[in-house]
Amino acid sequence: MAISxxxxxxxxxxxxxxxxxxxxxxxxxxxxxxxxxxxxxxARYNEQLQNYYYEYYEEDPVTYSDLVEILNQDHELELANLxxxxxxxxxxxxNYETRLNEITAFESSWTKLLQTNVKKDFSYGGQQQ
Numbered sequence: 001m002a003i004s005x006x007x008x009x010x011x012x013x014x015x016x017x018x019x020x021x022x023x024x025x026x027x028x029x030x031x032x033x034x035x036x037x038x039x040x041x042x043a044r045y046n047e048q049l050q051n052y053y054y055e056y057y058e059e060d061p062v063t064y065s066d067l068v069e070i071l072n073q074d075h076e077l078e079l080a081n082l083x084x085x086x087x088x089x090x091x092x093x094x095n096y097e098t099r100l101n102e103i104t105a106f107e108s109s110w111t112k113l114l115q116t117n118v119k120k121d122f123s124y125g126g127q128q129q
Contacts, residue, residue, distance in 0.1 A: 006110055006113055006114045006117065007114065009110050010107060010110050010111065010114065013103050013106060013107040013110065014107070016103050017100060017103050017104070017107070020096050020099055020100045020103070021100070023096050024093065024096050024097065024100070027089055027092055027093045027096065028093070030089055031086065031089050031090070031093070034082060034085055034086050034089065035086075037082060038079075038082055038086075041075075041078055041079070041082065045071065045075045048071055049068065049071060052064055052067050052068060052071065
């Protein structure tokens, strides 16, 4: 009876680990997406900056300066939002990794307990170890 209860507990831990691994995979995919968005945003910023340079720099330096300042402010705001999102994802990832490590430790101790119980239940000839 005790062995079957331990096996059920081990199965529960296996299920929890699978669920957490799925969540970790989703977070990692989302983090990759955030990195891609960061690169795309930087490319758009560079392209717009280059366009402003070619359109306004020589003809109207004041307008160019104003446009670049506005572009920089917008870019910094987008960057801050993206960095905040990435930090949130990193915290969530760390949380799931910690939970996964705890479950793995519990699973390991229950596995050892199962091995001990099986060994005790099937010891022959009065040998107790």
